[in-house]
Amino acid sequence: MFESSEGPLDEFLKKIERRMREVEEAVSREIERVLRELKREERETKIFAESVEPLYTIRDLGDRLVVYVDIPYADTGKVDVWFEGNIMHVKAKLRSRLDVGSWSERYRGVGVEEYDLAITLPVKPSPERTRIRVKGGVLEVTIYK
Amino acid sequence: MSIPREEIIGGFRFIEYRPLNIRKPSVLLFALPDAGLVSVISTSHIVSTLGLEEVGDIEFPELAHIVVVREGLPRSPLRIYAGGNLAAVFTDIALSPSIQVMIASAVIDYARLRGMEYIISLSGIPSPNRLDLEELKTYYVSSSKRMAEIAERSGAITLKQGVLVGAYATLVKESMKKGFDSLLLLTECFMEFPDPEAAARGLQVFSRIANIDIDIKKLLEEAEIIKIKTRELMRQTTGVMRQMRKDMEYSPFLYA
Numbered sequence: 001m002f003e004s005s006e007g008p009l010d011e012f013l014k015k016i017e018r019r020m021r022e023v024e025e026a027v028s029r030e031i032e033r034v035l036r037e038l039k040r041e042e043r044e045t046k047i048f049a050e051s052v053e054p055l056y057t058i059r060d061l062g063d064r065l066v067v068y069v070d071i072p073y074a075d076t077g078k079v080d081v082w083f084e085g086n087i088m089h090v091k092a093k094l095r096s097r098l099d100v101g102s103w104s105e106r107y108r109g110v111g112v113e114e115y116d117l118a119i120t121l122p123v124k125p126s127p128e129r130t131r132i133r134v135k136g137g138v139l140e141v142t143i144y145k
Numbered sequence: 146m147s148i149p150r151e152e153i154i155g156g157f158r159f160i161e162y163r164p165l166n167i168r169k170p171s172v173l174l175f176a177l178p179d180a181g182l183v184s185v186i187s188t189s190h191i192v193s194t195l196g197l198e199e200v201g202d203i204e205f206p207e208l209a210h211i212v213v214v215r216e217g218l219p220r221s222p223l224r225i226y227a228g229g230n231l232a233a234v235f236t237d238i239a240l241s242p243s244i245q246v247m248i249a250s251a252v253i254d255y256a257r258l259r260g261m262e263y264i265i266s267l268s269g270i271p272s273p274n275r276l277d278l279e280e281l282k283t284y285y286v287s288s289s290k291r292m293a294e295i296a297e298r299s300g301a302i303t304l305k306q307g308v309l310v311g312a313y314a315t316l317v318k319e320s321m322k323k324g325f326d327s328l329l330l331l332t333e334c335f336m337e338f339p340d341p342e343a344a345a346r347g348l349q350v351f352s353r354i355a356n357i358d359i360d361i362k363k364l365l366e367e368a369e370i371i372k373i374k375t376r377e378l379m380r381q382t383t384g385v386m387r388q389m390r391k392d393m394e395y396s397p398f399l400y401a
Contacts, residue, residue, distance in 0.1 A: 055379055057337045059273075068276070070338040072372035103374065112373070137369060138276055138338065 048100045048107055051116040054090070058119070065123060065143045071115050072137040073098065081132055081141060086124045090117040090139065152258070155251035157223075161201040165227045165259060172355055173261045174233040175252050177240055177312055178382040180391065181340030182375050183269030183332055184313075187348050188235055190364050192226050195357070197233060201225035207244060223248070231355070232261065239381040242389040245312035250319045253327070263292060263326035265354065267347040268313050269334030270304070271394055276335075281346040283332045288320035292328040299353035301330055308393045311386070328354075336391065337383045339375040341368035 055070040071079065071092045078093035092115040101108035121143065129144040150161040176188035191197065202221035212219040226233040234252050256264050272278060284304040285296035293303070309317075313329050320327035330350055334343035345361040345368075352359045364371075386392075 052376070055338055055376060055383075068335075068338070070335075070372065070376075072369040098370075098373065135276055137372070138335075140276060 048110055048112060050111065050113045052112055052114075054092075054115040054117055056117060056119060058121075060122075063145055065121065065145070067119065067121075067139075067141040067143070069115075069117060069139040069141070070137065071134070071139050074115060074134075074137065074139075076134045079134055079139060081139070083125050083127065083130075086121045088117075088119045088121055088125070088141065090115065090119075092139070154254045154258070155247055156205065157248060157251045158204040159201065159225070159251075159255055160204065160221075161225065163198070163200045163227075165200060165225075165232060167227055167232055167259075167261070168230040170262045171230050171232065171260065173252070173256045173259075173264045174231060174235070175249070175264055175266045175312075175316060176233065176235045177245065177248070178237065178378055178385075179311055179313065180269040180271050180336045180386070180394070181334030181338065181343050182379055182382065183334050183340055183343045183347060184267050185235075185237055185378070186339065186341050186344035186364075186371060186375070187267040187351070188233055189237070190344065190348065190361070191231070191351075191359065192233060192235070194360060194363070195228055195231065197226040197228035197231060199224055200227045200232075203234065203248070205244065205248075207241075208238075211238060229357070231357075232259075237378060239378065239385045240312075241385065242311070245385075245389075246315045249312040249315035253316065253320050253323055253325050257323070257325055263328065264316065264320065265328045265330065265351065266313050266316060267330045267332070267344070267351055269336075269340060269343050269347070270307075270331035271336035271391075272333040273395055275333060275340075278333060281333045281343055283330055283347055283350045285331065286317050286329045288317050288325065288327040292326050295354055296328055296330070296350075299350050301350050304331060308396050310389055310391045310393055336386070336394075337379065339372045339379050341365070341371045 057068050059066045067088065069090055073094050074092040075095045080091045082089050094113055097111040097113050100110045100112060123145050125143040131142040133140050149164055152159050174188050176184040178185050203223035204221050208222060211222045213222050222238045223236045226235060270284060283301045285301040286304050287293040287296060317327055317329050330347050332343040332347040334340040341364055345364050348359050348361050
């Protein structure tokens, strides 16, 4: 009769198996996280609420980035732009609360009061090299690289 | 609901629930979401201010899962309106690039079969410095010399060179091949933001072409609210425009 004992090769193979399982689990967790994130973004953009995400676009003009944010009906005196690392935040109050229920009965009781946006920029902006203006309901933020 | 007329053109089923009864000279407007939603906003304004009636639907297998509900009735997202000497093929959902090309081609055949004189689309052309433009210009691209003369008389400027991407590019190109009169009006606009002001400017030119008085005062007064209401459609349209490389329209010139 042979005694069943595990040699160094068996242990090595088991180690690889364990590592493979860990990698597999990590990949699954990451995929789940991305899917959750996508679902979250979907919910955020489809629904009118007190705070809505405005439309925006970013142009790279070589020496600077220009971010345009569409903020129709915003009170131009109540537009805030600030930076945290390379994240640009925008908050803009509307001139008055917009009753979405008057457009669609299913939204009764819902009113839009402000725009709220957070964009991850490809560069870290410095406030002294940033220019901001609002014209015709569009916020323009120029960030010099 | 009675169906007086139904025909399949290029895979699309054109259904008229009521007779078109369009006076001459008959014009077909063709509008789908594009740069600045100019065509959707302007055509929607024409439909509401001139009281065009919804007379039909256009069905397509790939759009069968989307239904627009009107007064409790399910309708197709592609609709036909008519009134006076105007008819309009209109949709306010973002169509995929391949469907855009197919519907543009089918609409030309539909207009020809229904005895329409010409097709006009009131669209936009993205302008890189739109924010600082006070006076918006309207350019034109036409499928025939006749339409070019009509456009020039009405204050539109020839688009001397550039690139067009999307359904309207197919419309003018296919119209020329098929020998049908089509005119594309392109007003300077934001590409990714709804632009009711550009729509209003395009309507002024169209008003002279069709010799129809169109009041744009209300459109300009409600511009901000229209921009908020159409925000989600604009977001979806921007996604489609990215797929079809609409940014090529920013190119100011051709290389050869």
